[in-house]
Amino acid sequence: MEPVEKPLRPSHCVAGFDDGTVRLFDLGRVEMIMKIHPHSGGVTVINFSACGRVFMSGSTDGVVAISSPATGLTVRLIQDHKGAPITDMDIASHKNDHPSFNSPRLWLIASADRRVSVWKADWSKDFCELVDWLTFPAPNITPEGIALKKDDASAYLHLPPSLARFSPTEPDVIVYSGYGLRKLIQFYSLSQRKVFRTILLTQWASCLEISPKGHLIAVGTKDRLVKVIDYDKGSFQDFDMHCDSISHVTFSPTGDKLFSVGFSDVALWKVLI
Template sequence: VTGSLPISLQSCQCLAWKPRPVGVWPCPSESQHVVAGYSDGTVRVFSVSRTEMELKMHPHAAALTAVTYSTDGEMILSGGKDGIVAVSSPRTGMTIHVLADHKGSPITVLQCTRKQYHDFGVEGGELWLATSSDRRVSVWASDWLQDKCELLDWLSFPAPAGPEGLDVPPSLAAFCPWEHSVLVYVGFGLQKEALFYSLRKKQVLRKISLPAFATSLSLSPAAPFMAIGFGDRLLRLQPCPAGDPQDYAGHDDTVHLCRFAPSGRRLLTASHSAVLVWELTGA
């Protein structure tokens, strides 16, 4: 541990690194920032180098469940337990958009990607998605400089009635780094599978069967495969679009987090009692 950030009485529910400036490497220490979402509905920006809070905003009335930066780091997207998504500017501290499309269901994922999407008939250079626990995914096109935010697609995935008294697996989605205009979805549903959905064709392109319902998901930015965590301590590396999966059992509990490093050479996974870092040979 190289430093610690200020602790408050509220609990930190989610966090994200600010993306490094395009064309700048290594990233200067003063631009190392983390955004965190808290149980009191606040969004807080911390300087890692100075180990201090630089900004506190309050765009939500409910606890935060997801947070991320836009690809250029100029906007912060946050999602709450009540399904509200807010878009805020860390430069001004103002919230510029409040979206209630997922209202009533906790936001499980927020993700932005830099895309050229002129074929969708909209302007701008960024796509982002929001996923909620009721198995709905919304996909948006945004031009932050022009203050534009347009709904491109709305997905809803069917599922049987959930087991009484038990938590169902989370609904998770991610843009596919190696396949243009495609997103991957996993969650509680009619079948245990990962779905590849084309935003251009507006249909499911293919499905990959899974041994159980996924509890975490990450797609490699460097090679066509994904990491999937499960409730029975299993971690699976799945080649795409097809191939023999590799299964690992290094955890002693549900694998509730998978995250590839930007290089794709390392994978971080977390369970209740352990955080593991995997070195991926040949990645």
């Protein structure tokens, strides 16, 4: 008999490590229950499908592995971004799937070379298909003025990360921020296949998240600031509480709280609007 794939339980979490391994933990039992090795480089981003049937992990070499928590097997390797570290992944919610894409769930991959690939997938049917491919231009020097050499993977370490999220309220829109000619948040329409709006930033974004309500964008910076931006108006407010660069921001499921993670501290903010 073939093993039956079961979704992840709410008490399960996955984590990626520098040695290329992905490990599944049971938080209730406080123990590791699975360890797999899908990558030759360090894991940079990890997520799991909304149905819980697969892990989705990206690495420093640009390879994305799709692995099963039921069998521990890697069922698919996506190498379209190979050569540039994976910097972000996101999955659209069912309510925000674009009507033309029917039932498969949309998800995206962003890499350090400012490329974003958009996919639709139904993992219960082993279906995954490329929908769109975005490339955002940038100068051939780092923000510090160092020339970027072709095929020099270490150069990506000096660039702000490429970050992308599906809009919770506009099913057609991907929100992107990364290195470019200017410090911007860009709004890309999947149907129009173009950037139709931008918000000017005062610092490069090191992390980005959108409120579940869709009215706020949270951005972390290397300058220790947490920026909370109005999604529609572009107005913002800066908050300075961390002692080092911000590596992660995320809203609670209800959107009434915001977590920000620095080098050695975690802050919990109450969202009042």
